[in-house]
Amino acid sequence: MKRERLDKVLANMGFGTRKEVKQLVKQGRITVDGTTATDPGMHVIPEEQEISVDDEPLTYKRWIYVMLNKPPGVISATEDARHETVVDLLPYEWATKVHPVGRLDIDTEGLLLLTNDGQLSHNLLSPKKKVDKEYFARIEGRVTEQHVQAFAKGVELEDFTTLPARLEILSSGDVSEIKVTIMEGKFHQVKRMFAAFGLQVIYLKRIRMGSLHLDESLEPGEYRELTEEELDALRGRER
Structure with missing residues (x-):
């Protein structure tokens, strides 16, 4: 497993900028394996160590895969000055990290995958792969x-x-x-x-x-994480 800086891990999980995370450390609000962290630059293995903020253990996920039933009137982007974006529909801890895989027109509805897995995104969009x-x-x-x-x-x-x-x-x-x-x-x-x-x-x-079908139980604007089966099928497209 890869070791990463504590402040980077927490910033990626939506706890603010690295500067703001440093303040959390200074205030003694972060523990690693039960011990109060004193150095925001300490290296941790987030998948293996227990990191808590205000005594609440965190569940760390390196990769995020979200299926969204995109509603009309929302644009497939991470930010826009005039319109609501698809990431605005997601929880903050996801919205700050993911990007839409491809685009749907503003008035088009339906399946949109959002992820922080750049390799999967590239392979699904690559013209050479001919993903239907x-x-x-x-x-x-x-x-x-x-x-x-x-x-x-x-x-x-x-x-x-x-x-x-x-x-x-x-x-x-x-x-x-x-x-x-x-x-x-x-x-x-x-x-x-x-x-x-x-x-x-x-x-x-x-x-x-590709292999990913829209979950018809999702109302427009609703989302869920991909199942392991759905993810395995998409990754099968990568090989």
Whole structure:
């Protein structure tokens, strides 16, 4: 296990800046294995040693993996001057450390993974990995088998031609309901693909990313940590 500075560990867990943590140490409010800490720079193994603040033992987690059902009106960023961000929906001790894996448009709902595991994030987003992303959408206009075939070949947009996508028609009419699976995640991609055929996406929700499926018990704005099974499946994508 890696040894780390006590002030860095506590700062990463949301107990303030290193300067503020030093004040906690100075006030005698931090103990390590039952002994009052006197040096904020002391090295600890947070996974193995008991660290307490105000006599409350801490549960240290080096890596955080959170599934969020992103609501509309919230942006996929860690900070923004005008809009609420996805990390604003999380507890402080998570919000200060994680980042969203990819982005959903401000009006798009659904599955968003947030983590501080940069390697996993990179591998899920790398174009070489071709991690598929599945969406449910309502489309203004009739979606037909011709669109299914066109998506399967790749849709030519102004600046690029998409990789082949899988389009499933759930219902077709004045408002059609569909599922679409793409392997890229370019800006407004799903909306632009339908717009290329004169169709407008009026509702969009991501329901899957690779092996990770949205937990339908999560209401918009709700979140939970990934299960070990979900995490193992995602890591399997890394190898």
